[in-house]
Amino acid sequence: MKILIAEDEPLTLKMLSMKLQKDGYAVIQAEDGRKALEYLETEGCPDMVITDIMMPFFSGLEVVEKIRKDLLSNIPIIVLSAMGQEESVSAAFTLGVNDYITKPFNPNELSLRVKRLIVV
Amino acid sequence: MLLLFIIENNLQTELIIFTLLFICTVCAIFFISYFSSLLIQRRENEIQKIRDEKESLLVRLLFEGNSNESNDEILADYDEFRPLEKGNRLGKKKRMLHRQIMVDEMLEMKKNLSGAGVEDLYKLYNKLSLHEYSYQKLTSKKYQLMVMGIRELSEMNFKIYYRSIYRCINHPQEDVRIEAQVAIIRLFGVKGLRFLSIVTYTISEWQQMTLLHLLSHMKKDKPRGFENWFNSKNDSVIIFSLRLAEMYNCFELSDRIRYFLYHPSDALKIQSIFCMRNNYDENTELLLLAYYPIVNKPVKLAMLDVLKSISTGLSIPFLYKQLIDTELEIRFGILRILYRLCEGTEIIDAIENEPEIKDSIILMIDQIKIEEQIYN
Numbered sequence: 430m431k432i433l434i435a436e437d438e439p440l441t442l443k444m445l446s447m448k449l450q451k452d453g454y455a456v457i458q459a460e461d462g463r464k465a466l467e468y469l470e471t472e473g474c475p476d477m478v479i480t481d482i483m484m485p486f487f488s489g490l491e492v493v494e495k496i497r498k499d500l501l502s503n504i505p506i507i508v509l510s511a512m513g514q515e516e517s518v519s520a521a522f523t524l525g526v527n528d529y530i531t532k533p534f535n536p537n538e539l540s541l542r543v544k545r546l547i548v549v
Numbered sequence: 550m551l552l553l554f555i556i557e558n559n560l561q562t563e564l565i566i567f568t569l570l571f572i573c574t575v576c577a578i579f580f581i582s583y584f585s586s587l588l589i590q591r592r593e594n595e596i597q598k599i600r601d602e603k604e605s606l607l608v609r610l611l612f613e614g615n616s617n618e619s620n621d622e623i624l625a626d627y628d629e630f631r632p633l634e635k636g637n638r639l640g641k642k643k644r645m646l647h648r649q650i651m652v653d654e655m656l657e658m659k660k661n662l663s664g665a666g667v668e669d670l671y672k673l674y675n676k677l678s679l680h681e682y683s684y685q686k687l688t689s690k691k692y693q694l695m696v697m698g699i700r701e702l703s704e705m706n707f708k709i710y711y712r713s714i715y716r717c718i719n720h721p722q723e724d725v726r727i728e729a730q731v732a733i734i735r736l737f738g739v740k741g742l743r744f745l746s747i748v749t750y751t752i753s754e755w756q757q758m759t760l761l762h763l764l765s766h767m768k769k770d771k772p773r774g775f776e777n778w779f780n781s782k783n784d785s786v787i788i789f790s791l792r793l794a795e796m797y798n799c800f801e802l803s804d805r806i807r808y809f810l811y812h813p814s815d816a817l818k819i820q821s822i823f824c825m826r827n828n829y830d831e832n833t834e835l836l837l838l839a840y841y842p843i844v845n846k847p848v849k850l851a852m853l854d855v856l857k858s859i860s861t862g863l864s865i866p867f868l869y870k871q872l873i874d875t876e877l878e879i880r881f882g883i884l885r886i887l888y889r890l891c892e893g894t895e896i897i898d899a900i901e902n903e904p905e906i907k908d909s910i911i912l913m914i915d916q917i918k919i920e921e922q923i924y925n
Contacts (some may be wrong), residue, residue, distance in 0.1 A: 440608075443605065444661075451609075502568040534663060535665055536665070537664065
């Protein structure tokens, strides 16, 4: 199972990668929105995407839009963001994300949510 | 040879020496700054390297190992986390630098973690004995280090040294004082507020906002100790406790809160009025109206602000009479309440007998209508 993580904070990116690798997933890291989009264009969709919203070049929401509208893919997408306002959450769900987690987050909870979405 | 030639050519010797000295000085400055920048760059690269290394180590300890045995195995390769006496190759200064960077990374990581993740971070901080270094900083004579020590210990929820932190509540240096007060709240929540009984320095507005913000994210247990705080000789403590009473909806303190309306300090009067916005009963409106004519402008404005939220039809006749006030700000405040209670046309009809203020009131009502449209 391949999971693409788009996150511009290096420490959080490392943390998420290690946690998910330990759970048995293969992780692809993207340090910004552009790298995430490049990966999607060249390699196609992975089994799941976890993305931050505020990132350089392209936002997480643009990444979600690309997956849902251009690539027409239904893969599970989790948004992991410090932006907990109603507008951000509703914008993300309108675009078709499957789950929204606000930072600070509990890594165990994230792990369970990933597992649930992948099983579904 | 060239020099001799120039001297032989009767040029002024002093000028040449001066020029040469000048060139030498410029060259020396250039080389010194070049080598200093190289050294600084090298140092920054070294720190970045340690930072990256510590980031990876921290992630491994928390997510790869996360058990005592596996963490011990991972840590075996790191001299900075082994006791100094066992043939440790790392110097004391380097060891401190490594540990400080590890603490910085932990604090950075804590911002994004919650629940079990944070608990693991606390355990790791304890396991690596990083609290000893934080405590050393807390006991330092340099106030910047003290602030760092207090912050690290409280962020990592390390309660053992709370007495030392508590002693800093009345520290002469403001930064230390502020950090200690925040730390006590961070460690003990509302129970930590007992420091209000002993604090002698003024708690600044900014500090009060910081503490209230911190408390708003904690459990909603009501604080205890208002009796002491309301009797404090420190006005800032009374103001802060009034804000607390407002935040925690302490209705049982209504009588004590009203009592501050008769306090000589305007700041206290104003705060007690604001506090009534959340703690009011059927008498509050009448009390404010009765007291209104004998207070000064800032207190009147506070009263009008609160009346805007709590007033009923009872206030209307009184407020019409107050419309003749010469202060435009007050007139605006009164009109905002009246506009909420009755129609704009009713207000204009009511002031028909006051032609000198009628025009300005019509303009103000228009302004209020626009405000209402924007904000609602």
